Amino acid sequence: MSPRTGRAPRPTGRVLTLLELLQSGGTRTVAELADRLGVEGRTVRRYVDQLIDLDVPVESVRGRYGGYRLGRGYRLPPLMLGDEEALAVLLGLAAGRRAGLTERTASETASAKIRRVLPGHLARRLDALVDSLAFTDRPGEPATPDAGVLLTLADAVRHHRPVSIRYTDRDGRRSERTLHAYGIVAHAGRWYVTGLDPRLDEDRTFRLDRVTDARALPGSFEAPPVPDPAQRVLSGFATAEYRHAVTLRVHGTPEQIRARLPAAVATLTEDEPTATGDRTDERWLRVELRVERLDWLPPALAALDRPFAIERPAELRTLVHALAQRLRSCADA
CATH class of the missing domain: 1.10.10.10 (Winged helix-like DNA-binding domain superfamily/Winged helix DNA-binding domain)
Structure with a gap:
């Protein structure tokens, strides 16, 4: 050990x-x-x-x-990195550690090994840069997946092999699932695997830091051509079951709406299709969200600066009216 x-x-x-x-x-x-x-x-x-x-x-x-x-004369090749290559590697390790995508100790030891084989002048310059870095966001809770789980799932994705995973959901319930994994996605500091649950015949997305074990199973499967794994994860976030179901009608273009309500948050559907179908045309679009909290939505809708109507829930209308009154009071002060 x-x-x-x-x-x-x-x-x-x-x-x-x-x-x-x-x-x-x-x-x-x-x-x-x-x-x-x-x-x-x-x-x-x-x-x-x-x-x-x-x-x-x-x-x-x-x-x-x-x-x-x-065999005589065999040696591992020396690590030969140019200035830009070394910078890319060390910044990638620093960013991955900061975002929670890599385990802290592994990132630090890897950085130390790279520094040891770099020329002294280059190592000192890169150390100065990494030490001077500052991040505007605070690191979230550690969510780094187990390396063995990550590699097993990556192999299953590449070779289209079913896998068995042990998973603990956000309520602490444990289960063992069979998954046809389509891809691995890094999003907002977390790792996810998305694929088909053949028992339910439904797409599922799992956080990898909640997967405690993964093992390959016999057989193979055929992955669907579309959509890509990243889009599947974002769509899953937007349609997941949360405390509040919100339905809006917003007048604008999809690009204008996505600027404040991205695909990971909301789904858009045509409410009144245009004759040309041009995505640059402003028209009424139906926007649906599943959220745990409503308090962030009134400021987001105000920043959207587009005409909108709230179909549900009534609680959101109350919050929007309250925000409007506060803004009016500040403007009249």
Whole structure:
């Protein structure tokens, strides 16, 4: 087990450790490697086969003192990054850590490893830039998914394999689902997987930080051509069950309305189709939302600055009237 985390290292980590041991030079016996890696001899042989599959020239040495060694002259290629490449990598790690898309410790150790192999002058300049960065938003609650879950789902998406996931919903209810995963989407600091629940024959979207286990199942499926996974996630947000169902009629273009009520929040439908069908024509559009709170909607509608009518709920009309009275009082003061 890892002394820092208390968890057993993953097989991929052991394979990399094996490569490091072989790179230190000489012939390593199976018994020695098994002891260093904390595995059995047959597992060492399996890890060696994995390195060979990656075109790493591992040689088998027979005899009393036999074992494994790297082919003569083999070395891992040095990390060669230009100024812009190094900047892109370090800024990506910083932004991912800030947004909660990457685990903090993993981002920091990866950044440290990259800095160690960069030329001194470049490392100092990049450190100065990263240290001077400021963000206008505050980081939200950590929502980083388990790396093993993320990689398993990514493999299932690529090869169209069904997966079984263990999921805990926002009310703490646990369930085991089968999913035909269409794609993985990062949105607003969280990771999501979207796909078909074949048991219900319905599309579903799951937060990955709430998935505790994922494993591939036998078989395959055919993914639908449209819409793309990101659009599926946004549409799911807009139609999800929340406390309030809101229906509006707004006069404007879809682009004007989307400026304040994006696809992740609201769905738009034609109320009075135009003869030309031109999306730049202003006309009445029906806007539907599912929201937990109504208090943010009156300011959003005021900022929209388009004629609108509230069909439901009546509580929203009351909030809009209250905001109008407050604005009128401030203007008359």
